[in-house]
Amino acid sequence: MPPLGEPQMTQGPRIDPPRLNEPYLLTPGPLTTSYATKEAMMRDWGSWDGDFRAMTAEMRKRLLALLGPGSEAFDCVPIQGSGSYCVEAMLGSFVPRDGKVLVLANGAYGLRAAKTMEYLGRDFHLLDKGDYLPPRGAEVSAILEADPAITHVLAIHCETSSGILNPVEEISAATYAAGRELLIDSMSAFGALGLRPWEIRYEAMVSSANKCIEGVPGFGFVIARKEALQRAAGNSHSLSLDVEAQWAHMEKTGQWRFTPPTHVVAAFLEALRQHEAEGGVAGRGARYARNRDVMVEGMRELGFETLLAERWLSPIIVTFFCPADEKFVFDRFYELMKAKGFIIYPGKLTVVESFRIGCIGQMDEHVMRQVVRAAKETLAEMGVASAAPPAAALEERAKLAA
Incomplete structure (x- = not known):
């Protein structure tokens, strides 16, 4: 049995097979994928075809199942592009244009979210904790009490610039105790760290194909409460990054609004099956x-x-x-x-x-x-x-x- 990360050769010829001695990617994504995941990209798919629509439906269902009990209140909306596209889509879709976001930052990705808010032209308050420490629930409570204009809180689940695991459970408790709503960037954590709705309340979270599910880059996904998706209509600043419009179109047709990364979806579906098999x-x-x-x-x-x-x-x-x-x-x-x-x-x-x-x-x-x-x-x-x-x-x- 070859070590993890090395291709497992099967019988039959292959066109342009992967190198046998690829280096391991000790990064937060893209990362080293299995040979079966790579192999899943060896076929072409029609983006409007019924087989690919079935793949999209299975992918969404499998991602929701990772939430466990309570997942029936949520739906999954894949979004083309990198993780940062999905963060921008979430902020632009779930925060009303007259809303205000408390951005909790302790590294580059929290600061990037604040920069995104600047580009969106929407109000925000930045709590920058530096590189060493997490934002705590008591700090969130104090800021929300002092500023009633804040409607949403954005938390980074795992800040990969430092590797810090932020206490999203206590942040969530503080957010909802103050009558506000929580959005979570779980880009580098979802799939390996739980975000169970009965333990941690939130309206929406985002992650990416090339992180803990061990797929390849090309799209991310938003998992949001259906009620929040319905309320998001008309909020977005962008045609391409409108989560509610993408969701409504998928619900009606089973298709992505614009050309999907078909090969990446096929690889991700294989990665999801491997994820299930691993426990x-x-x-x-x-x-x-x-x-x-x-x-x-x-x-x-x-x-x-x-x-x-x-x-x-x-x-x-x-x-x-x-x-x-x-x-x-x-x-x-x-x-x-x-x-x-x-x-x-x-x-x-x-x-x-x-x-x-x-x-x-x-x-x-x-x-x-x-x-x-x-x-x-x-x-x-x-x-x-x-x-x-x-x-x-x-x-x-x-x-x-x-």
Whole structure:
């Protein structure tokens, strides 16, 4: 049995087969996919054909099933484009033009949502927590009490610029206690971390095909309460990103309004079947958590330090401080790791030098041990004596976490 992430060759000729030794993508998506997922894209589909309409219907049904009990109050609306398209579609469709959003940010993606609100020309209040800490329910409550004009709260489920897992349950409780509505960007978490409606109330959430379901890039999806979808009519600033119009058209015809990414949908449907076979959200999340634990333990043994305190580490992606050793140059570290078969991610922080290692995709704990071994060898090749970060970085982390 080949390791996860390596193609499983079957009998019969193939046209332009994937390379046998592709590097693992240790990123928050795109990520390493299974051979069966890649293989699903080898057929062409007619976007108006009944077979493809049936695929779309099955995909929507399977995504809703991931919510568990209470899913009957929701519907699923796929949207062409990357995850950021879906975030903009959600904000532009569910927030009335005279509404106001409390944007909770602790990294690049929360700040991108605030920038989206600027482009939309809609009012917002930004709570920027920096790179280390999550927004808390008490802070949300205080802001909502002070500003009755706020109609919605936007929370990032997992902020992948740092890897922080935000406390969406307490944010939701604070939001609805104040009579407002919650929107969730669960781009990098849905499928591995639960968003159960009976535990966490929200009006809509978004995610993407190329994240924890382990599909390929090309579309995302909005899962929203049917009541919220109905109320969204006429809100959107955009023809293409109107979630309610897309939903209404799909409900009437079974088709996407505009040309769908047919091959990507076929791959995603295969990925959803694999997700179910692994044990659904619980099974997928357990593998990712084990990936994180094995990788973090090994990297710490090498001297690396995580940006975040233990309680906020997500099983999606982990940010590490760059070593203080003057011989450590990230670009060189990156290239040497890539040569060993692992593509890591540069940091996206504003205050310290860092890099990120993803835990998601077709990888298991055995692959993560290989990652640690590759990092150890790379440090030796670079002549880096210590992977310890600058003392000032650790002091700042301790101060903010206190």
